Every structure is written in C-alpha cells, then in structure tokens.
Amino acid sequence: MSENATFEQIGDILRRHESFVILSHVRPDGDAIGSQIALGFALEAAGKRVRLINEDGLPDNLTFLPGSHRIEVPPADPVDAEVAIALDTATKPRLGDATLHAASGADIWINIDHHISNPRYGDINLIDSTSPATGQILYDLITALDLPFPDETRDAIYVAVSTDTGSFQYPNTTAKTYEMGADLIRRGLDVGKINELTYDSHPFRRVELMRALLNTLQLSDNGIVAHWDLRDDTRRKLALFPEDSEGLIDIIRAIRGVQVAVFFEELPDGKIRVSMRSKDRAIDVCKIALEFGGGGHALAAGIRMAGPLEDAKPKVLAAIHRAVEASARS
Amino acid sequence: MSENATFEQIGDILRRHESFVILSHVRPDGDAIGSQIALGFALEAAGKRVRLINEDGLPDNLTFLPGSHRIEVPPADPVDAEVAIALDTATKPRLGDATLHAASGADIWINIDHHISNPRYGDINLIDSTSPATGQILYDLITALDLPFPDETRDAIYVAVSTDTGSFQYPNTTAKTYEMGADLIRRGLDVGKINELTYDSHPFRRVELMRALLNTLQLSDNGIVAHWDLRDDTRRKLALFPEDSEGLIDIIRAIRGVQVAVFFEELPDGKIRVSMRSKDRAIDVCKIALEFGGGGHALAAGIRMAGPLEDAKPKVLAAIHRAVEASARS
Known part of the structure; x- marks a missing residue:
C-alpha cells in the first residue's frame, strides 16, 4: 500500500x-x-x-x-x-x-x-x-x-x-x-x-569526552568551519558508550558564524567516521558526503572512510571549503 | 497595595x-x-x-x-x-x-x-x-x-x-x-x-570559556560535588563578556550523581564570586552562602568573598561537604 x-x-x-x-x-x-x-x-x-x-x-x-x-x-x-x-x-x-x-x-x-x-x-x-x-x-x-x-x-x-x-x-x-x-x-x-x-543526568565520562573534544577544537580562519576529533585510544581510556557523544556536535554548531560543524572519529577498526552539520542549505553536506561514499541530508550527513585520521581530515575539510566557496559565489 | x-x-x-x-x-x-x-x-x-x-x-x-x-x-x-x-x-x-x-x-x-x-x-x-x-x-x-x-x-x-x-x-x-x-x-x-x-549563536569565546572551565573541572571522590574555576587572567585573555558564562554551570550540574555544582570566579578586584547550584533541597546552598555573607535560594545561591582563590575554594568546599554529610545523616 x-x-x-x-x-x-x-x-x-x-x-x-x-x-x-x-x-x-x-x-x-x-x-x-x-x-x-x-x-x-x-x-x-x-x-x-x-x-x-x-x-x-x-x-x-x-x-x-x-x-x-x-x-x-x-x-x-x-x-x-x-x-x-x-x-x-x-x-x-x-x-x-x-x-x-x-x-x-x-x-x-x-x-x-x-x-x-x-x-x-x-x-x-x-x-x-x-x-x-x-x-x-x-x-x-x-x-x-x-x-x-x-x-x-x-x-x-x-x-x-x-x-x-x-x-x-x-x-x-x-x-x-x-x-x-x-x-x-x-x-x-x-x-x-x-x-x-x-x-540533566549525564555520566561523568560524557563531560570528560566534552573536554577531550574541546581540546582538539579548531575553527577555520574564516570562522565558517569548526571541527574536532576523537581518537580511539581516548574512547577506550574514557570507556565511552556509543550514546555518550550524542548531540555534542551541537556545541560547535552553535558557534556564531559557523556554517559547518564536523566531528571526526577514529573507529576501533582504523576507519574514520565523519559527522557533518550545516546551518545553510546552500552548503549541502550530503553532497560532500557522497563524494566519499557517505550519505544523509542537506543539513546533516555522515561518512565512513579509510584512515588514518591525518589523511581523512584534510581531504574532507578541503571538500567542505570548496563547497563553502561555491556557495559564496552563487 | x-x-x-x-x-x-x-x-x-x-x-x-x-x-x-x-x-x-x-x-x-x-x-x-x-x-x-x-x-x-x-x-x-x-x-x-x-x-x-x-x-x-x-x-x-x-x-x-x-x-x-x-x-x-x-x-x-x-x-x-x-x-x-x-x-x-x-x-x-x-x-x-x-x-x-x-x-x-x-x-x-x-x-x-x-x-x-x-x-x-x-x-x-x-x-x-x-x-x-x-x-x-x-x-x-x-x-x-x-x-x-x-x-x-x-x-x-x-x-x-x-x-x-x-x-x-x-x-x-x-x-x-x-x-x-x-x-x-x-x-x-x-x-x-x-x-x-x-x-545556537554563541560567540566563539564562549566555547573557549567552556574549554577553559572544563580543564579545571574537579569532581569530589564521592561524586557529589563538582566544581570549576575561572581566573581573572583567563577572562582578560578571552575578552569575556559577563553574559558569556550564563548557564554554563548547568554542564556540571547535569553530571549524574552530582548534587552540588560550584563555579569559582576570580574578579578583577581580587575578590572571589562563588555560584552554587544544588539538585537537592536537603542540601540548602543558600544556608552555605549565608555562612560567607552571601545569599540566594535553596537550590541556587551565591557568595562574593575575599580571595585569593586558593583560600576561598577549600573553605567553601569544606562547608559544602559538611552540608552534604549532614543531609546524609538526616
């Protein structure tokens, strides 16, 4: 039906x-x-x-x-x-x-x-x-x-x-x-x-995760892209549960001027999970995700890609900056 | 009337x-x-x-x-x-x-x-x-x-x-x-x-403040009291506005098991401002504030007291722990 x-x-x-x-x-x-x-x-x-x-x-x-x-x-x-x-x-x-x-x-x-x-x-x-x-x-x-x-x-x-x-x-x-x-x-x-x-009832490890993430936070020079990352050894050290990171990306999404927030996660198998949030439909993060075999919606999308983090990060960030520039021209 | x-x-x-x-x-x-x-x-x-x-x-x-x-x-x-x-x-x-x-x-x-x-x-x-x-x-x-x-x-x-x-x-x-x-x-x-x-439109300095506070976060051994502090030089370095810290204490108040959250702030004049939040009416933070010349409500109270931070902190924390113990006995 x-x-x-x-x-x-x-x-x-x-x-x-x-x-x-x-x-x-x-x-x-x-x-x-x-x-x-x-x-x-x-x-x-x-x-x-x-x-x-x-x-x-x-x-x-x-x-x-x-x-x-x-x-x-x-x-x-x-x-x-x-x-x-x-x-x-x-x-x-x-x-x-x-x-x-x-x-x-x-x-x-x-x-x-x-x-x-x-x-x-x-x-x-x-x-x-x-x-x-x-x-x-x-x-x-x-x-x-x-x-x-x-x-x-x-x-x-x-x-x-x-x-x-x-x-x-x-x-x-x-x-x-x-x-x-x-x-x-x-x-x-x-x-x-x-x-x-x-x-108002988060396990302490969630606040420790928040601290660990904030200590890796980087804001692009133009203030439009904010990203942070989580190493697998941090996940193990803090004994994190999958739900502990739920919603934390909103902290950097909420920065004034930021249009795209990105969360890079190193998984136990060495792969990298990327979560992206856009505030602007003109910067379609689903399109960016598709370039790397991921998917999602215009304002919220994700990728699971090969590591290591040092390789994955600049590739994804470059694609985001291209999309930001394209949206500024249009 | x-x-x-x-x-x-x-x-x-x-x-x-x-x-x-x-x-x-x-x-x-x-x-x-x-x-x-x-x-x-x-x-x-x-x-x-x-x-x-x-x-x-x-x-x-x-x-x-x-x-x-x-x-x-x-x-x-x-x-x-x-x-x-x-x-x-x-x-x-x-x-x-x-x-x-x-x-x-x-x-x-x-x-x-x-x-x-x-x-x-x-x-x-x-x-x-x-x-x-x-x-x-x-x-x-x-x-x-x-x-x-x-x-x-x-x-x-x-x-x-x-x-x-x-x-x-x-x-x-x-x-x-x-x-x-x-x-x-x-x-x-x-x-x-x-x-x-x-x-969702916070200045970046608020997120920097969040990071600075989290890096001073301490949880008592029994998990009941969480506190963090802000030095005056951090406030100057981040060029903070008074409203930047609004609501941040809720991050540590929201830790599961925490009954009292405390925010110590070193003011420009060297005095210390203490903000306390309790989740439990049996731990009346207003009473604790009154011991130090402060005031407020049972679940939210404040103090402005002599510094330095190193002196003020243990005094207030000791009073809080006495109140926690008294509430456990009653």
Missing part, C-alpha cells in the same frame, strides 16, 4: 489481532525507544500481547523511562506475533538482521514513521513527514482511536518528541507539538522531573 | 495615561529584556509613548530580538513619563540607581513580577509566583486586555519564557506555558529561527 492508511484502518488491524512485536531502528534514540514504549503500553493496556524488540537493546541514557525494562534485544528464534510494527525506521534494513529474523513470523507489517525518505515497506504505512517525531504521530493515533493512555505512554511520548525537537526548538516543531505538551502535563506528566532525567 | 491588582485595574491605568517608562533589573536576562520589549511594543501599538530603560542596556546575546534596539541605558535626567512599570525585578534597588533616577518623575509605579520574594513595592502590584516567567504574566495580561499583539511582542514573550524555563523544561513550566507556545506559533512565530538565534 503506497497511500497512507487512515487511523481507522490501523485501528482495525490493532483490534482484530492479539499479539504484536513492536520494533525500531538500530542505535535507537529517544524517539525510537519512546515510540516503542508508548505504543506498546497503550496496546497492552487494551489487553493485547506485546513484545518490544530492538537490535541494540535499551541505551543506558534511556533507562529512566518507565516501562523501558520491557525493551529486549532480539531473541534467537522468531517471536510469536501476528503483527509487526516498525516505528521511526526509515528503511527496513535499519531494523537490523537479528530484529528482522525475530519478527519474521508476523503476517502483517505496519510501518509508522516521520522520515520523508521512508519507502513505505509495510503492508500498512503511516508516514507523516510534517510530524517532528514518530512519537507525535503515535500521540495522534492513540488519541484518535481512543486507546488507553497509561503513564508509561504519556512519559514516553514526551521524551520521544522532546528529544527529536531539541526540546521544542527545531523548525519542524509545530503548534500541535506544543498543544500535545500541554495535554501531557494535564494528564499528569511531571515536566521538571522527566526533563531532569532526560537532559 | 499589597493585594494583586486585577488585569482590569492595570488596564485602567494603561488606558488613562499616555507615557510610560518600562524597566527591568540590572544584568538583564532574556525574561527581563523580553518582558520590556513585549509590553513596550504592545503599548506603543496602542498609541502610547514608551521608553525602555535598563541599567546595563542590551546584552550582546539578545541583540537579535526584534525591537531590542529600543532598550536604552538610563539617561542622565529623569524621563518624561507618567507611569513607571518595573518588570521581573524582585526588589526596587535591583533596578539600579541610574534607572531609579531616570524613572523618578513617574507618578505611578506598577510592579509586575514572578519572584515569590517580591515585597510589592509598586502602587499597583501583580506578582504571580506560579508563572515560570514574567513574560508569561504579560502574555496573560496583554491577551486579557485585548491589547495589540505586534510581532515584536510575540517574539519577545517567547524568548522571555523559553529562557526562563530552560526551553520548557523546568518544574515551574505549566500546561498554560505550552499552550502559550502553541498560540505564539499560530500568531506567526518562526520557532526554528528564534531558537537558533537564542541558543
């Missing part, structure tokens, strides 16, 4: 089946995990059997979410579920191989997402790229269908939407997003507490 | 007079400046004469606010205004001497604020400590009185409330705060743009 399903069509499937496996993408973020919990607990409160599966399990920074203990890594054998629901996952392979295997017994696939590039790989699809987060689509769905709204669902939706909008700041945030926030508070959300747990 | 005035009583004063001087506190933050602009432009659009005066003028980080060019430092002579309106200013002296002199010709003082400690120094007072920001009180007032709502007012209210709630995160944020956000977007607010200008 290439058209979006209506809420009622999805409601029909949810009512007619008893067992569900709810999935989201590898390296899950707040919107992925929050969406799984939100829909899972609403369905369970409606009397359904539910499993919540993610290739990488529950990240350390989201263990505070009520109900998060229900997130499992994929079991070795397919689970017994009639319906698989993929949430916040732009392509089916992004679910991960073990997760796809675990969900392989499902008869029906529902695909709910807010990524515009989603190729509609479900039997039933609900793709709304005007929504800033999959959590907000689920809020609309759950309230429209008058499904139960347990506290776990309430808190998970808030965290899903808050983390995907940079705390209600990004351009995709809508009036409806704020109205949803108001409704969740009226439903009993403890807004101070949940934000403290989401944003 | 010790009771709160009604919106109608305030509306009456606004209608019956033609000239206003609108004030806020020294070292103004987003809520102070935002409130001045919000009310000033609403009154001006209603045909009134308005001056916006602040002891320290407009801070560099708020120059993006439409209408902010109207913020003046106090002129030498009292301005011609029938009504003075103090906004977001907990005590009258916090307006500053030059500002008080500039407003000394006013016949009527209106005092609008959200600080619970405000002693109601106006002829007309509107103190609402349940409001997370003075900007939200003004939103209620302006909409209740059906005053004009120009774009400058809309943007200024958003920034006032966003900065005073840590982007809609703090415990004092209410469902009404979120509903106001929705209404401001429906009135045409560009939410992505205004947040980028508010939060």
Whole structure:
C-alpha cells in the first residue's frame, strides 16, 4: 500500500489481532525507544500481547523511562506475533538482521514513521513527514482511536518528541507539538522531573569526552568551519558508550558564524567516521558526503572512510571549503 | 497595595495615561529584556509613548530580538513619563540607581513580577509566583486586555519564557506555558529561527570559556560535588563578556550523581564570586552562602568573598561537604 492508511484502518488491524512485536531502528534514540514504549503500553493496556524488540537493546541514557525494562534485544528464534510494527525506521534494513529474523513470523507489517525518505515497506504505512517525531504521530493515533493512555505512554511520548525537537526548538516543531505538551502535563506528566532525567543526568565520562573534544577544537580562519576529533585510544581510556557523544556536535554548531560543524572519529577498526552539520542549505553536506561514499541530508550527513585520521581530515575539510566557496559565489 | 491588582485595574491605568517608562533589573536576562520589549511594543501599538530603560542596556546575546534596539541605558535626567512599570525585578534597588533616577518623575509605579520574594513595592502590584516567567504574566495580561499583539511582542514573550524555563523544561513550566507556545506559533512565530538565534549563536569565546572551565573541572571522590574555576587572567585573555558564562554551570550540574555544582570566579578586584547550584533541597546552598555573607535560594545561591582563590575554594568546599554529610545523616 503506497497511500497512507487512515487511523481507522490501523485501528482495525490493532483490534482484530492479539499479539504484536513492536520494533525500531538500530542505535535507537529517544524517539525510537519512546515510540516503542508508548505504543506498546497503550496496546497492552487494551489487553493485547506485546513484545518490544530492538537490535541494540535499551541505551543506558534511556533507562529512566518507565516501562523501558520491557525493551529486549532480539531473541534467537522468531517471536510469536501476528503483527509487526516498525516505528521511526526509515528503511527496513535499519531494523537490523537479528530484529528482522525475530519478527519474521508476523503476517502483517505496519510501518509508522516521520522520515520523508521512508519507502513505505509495510503492508500498512503511516508516514507523516510534517510530524517532528514518530512519537507525535503515535500521540495522534492513540488519541484518535481512543486507546488507553497509561503513564508509561504519556512519559514516553514526551521524551520521544522532546528529544527529536531539541526540546521544542527545531523548525519542524509545530503548534500541535506544543498543544500535545500541554495535554501531557494535564494528564499528569511531571515536566521538571522527566526533563531532569532526560537532559540533566549525564555520566561523568560524557563531560570528560566534552573536554577531550574541546581540546582538539579548531575553527577555520574564516570562522565558517569548526571541527574536532576523537581518537580511539581516548574512547577506550574514557570507556565511552556509543550514546555518550550524542548531540555534542551541537556545541560547535552553535558557534556564531559557523556554517559547518564536523566531528571526526577514529573507529576501533582504523576507519574514520565523519559527522557533518550545516546551518545553510546552500552548503549541502550530503553532497560532500557522497563524494566519499557517505550519505544523509542537506543539513546533516555522515561518512565512513579509510584512515588514518591525518589523511581523512584534510581531504574532507578541503571538500567542505570548496563547497563553502561555491556557495559564496552563487 | 499589597493585594494583586486585577488585569482590569492595570488596564485602567494603561488606558488613562499616555507615557510610560518600562524597566527591568540590572544584568538583564532574556525574561527581563523580553518582558520590556513585549509590553513596550504592545503599548506603543496602542498609541502610547514608551521608553525602555535598563541599567546595563542590551546584552550582546539578545541583540537579535526584534525591537531590542529600543532598550536604552538610563539617561542622565529623569524621563518624561507618567507611569513607571518595573518588570521581573524582585526588589526596587535591583533596578539600579541610574534607572531609579531616570524613572523618578513617574507618578505611578506598577510592579509586575514572578519572584515569590517580591515585597510589592509598586502602587499597583501583580506578582504571580506560579508563572515560570514574567513574560508569561504579560502574555496573560496583554491577551486579557485585548491589547495589540505586534510581532515584536510575540517574539519577545517567547524568548522571555523559553529562557526562563530552560526551553520548557523546568518544574515551574505549566500546561498554560505550552499552550502559550502553541498560540505564539499560530500568531506567526518562526520557532526554528528564534531558537537558533537564542541558543545556537554563541560567540566563539564562549566555547573557549567552556574549554577553559572544563580543564579545571574537579569532581569530589564521592561524586557529589563538582566544581570549576575561572581566573581573572583567563577572562582578560578571552575578552569575556559577563553574559558569556550564563548557564554554563548547568554542564556540571547535569553530571549524574552530582548534587552540588560550584563555579569559582576570580574578579578583577581580587575578590572571589562563588555560584552554587544544588539538585537537592536537603542540601540548602543558600544556608552555605549565608555562612560567607552571601545569599540566594535553596537550590541556587551565591557568595562574593575575599580571595585569593586558593583560600576561598577549600573553605567553601569544606562547608559544602559538611552540608552534604549532614543531609546524609538526616
């Protein structure tokens, strides 16, 4: 089905089946995990059997979410579920191989997402790229269908939407997003507490990472490109978790005058991961990433390329400076 | 008048007079400046004469606010205004001497604020400590009185409330705060743009300051107290502005397990300024501040004490550790 399903069509499937496996993408973020919990607990409160599966399990920074203990890594054998629901996952392979295997017994696939590039790989699809987060689509769905709204669902939706909008700041945030926030508070959300747990409870090693990164920070002479890097030995010394660096690039993206922020990471296998953020659509970092076999969006893109760091860095920076100059001429 | 005035009583004063001087506190933050602009432009659009005066003028980080060019430092002579309106200013002296002199010709003082400690120094007072920001009180007032709502007012209210709630995160944020956000977007607010200008446009020196502070960061052995310091020569070397350090203490306050965060600053006169943040009401940093002649609130307090840093630091840290131990025993 290439058209979006209506809420009622999805409601029909949810009512007619008893067992569900709810999935989201590898390296899950707040919107992925929050969406799984939100829909899972609403369905369970409606009397359904539910499993919540993610290739990488529950990240350390989201263990505070009520109900998060229900997130499992994929079991070795397919689970017994009639319906698989993929949430916040732009392509089916992004679910991960073990997760796809675990969900392989499902008869029906529902695909709910807010990524515009989603190729509609479900039997039933609900793709709304005007929504800033999959959590907000689920809020609309759950309230429209008058499904139960347990506290776990309430808190998970808030965290899903808050983390995907940079705390209600990004351009995709809508009036409806704020109205949803108001409704969740009226439903009993403890807004101070949940934000403290989401944003003010970082492991010390994250602050050590911030210090290590800042000590490598370089700003180009024209002030337009800021970059920093992380050596693999620093990662090992600080015993970093993958989620520890999440969002840190925003520190240098936020420098006045900077148009492109770049994070170079030396991986254990010697490869280099490059994350780029642009503030200006005229400097399309996805195009730059494509030159090196990477990809992404105009304002956020990534590369995985051969090392060593000393070789990768000047190549990528030169390509960025060419793009900056081209944008200045146009 | 010790009771709160009604919106109608305030509306009456606004209608019956033609000239206003609108004030806020020294070292103004987003809520102070935002409130001045919000009310000033609403009154001006209603045909009134308005001056916006602040002891320290407009801070560099708020120059993006439409209408902010109207913020003046106090002129030498009292301005011609029938009504003075103090906004977001907990005590009258916090307006500053030059500002008080500039407003000394006013016949009527209106005092609008959200600080619970405000002693109601106006002829007309509107103190609402349940409001997370003075900007939200003004939103209620302006909409209740059906005053004009120009774009400058809309943007200024958003920034006032966003900065005073840590982007809609703090415990004092209410469902009404979120509903106001929705209404401001429906009135045409560009939410992505205004947040980028508010939060993603720091001068490079602020990131340099962050690096300098992180390089002095120390965490106590029990992980409960985090502190860092700023030498006066670093401040001079980086050519820092007072607002550059605003909010940085939140980086170490956000470390998991930390209950007290402390920022020691060596001032040009050799004195030491100490800022303390507690996450736990049982560790009352105001009490600790009082031991050294400082003051504040249970969760946020400050001291200005004799240097040098080497002497001040161990004294304050010892007092904090005594308070931590006392709270553990109780």
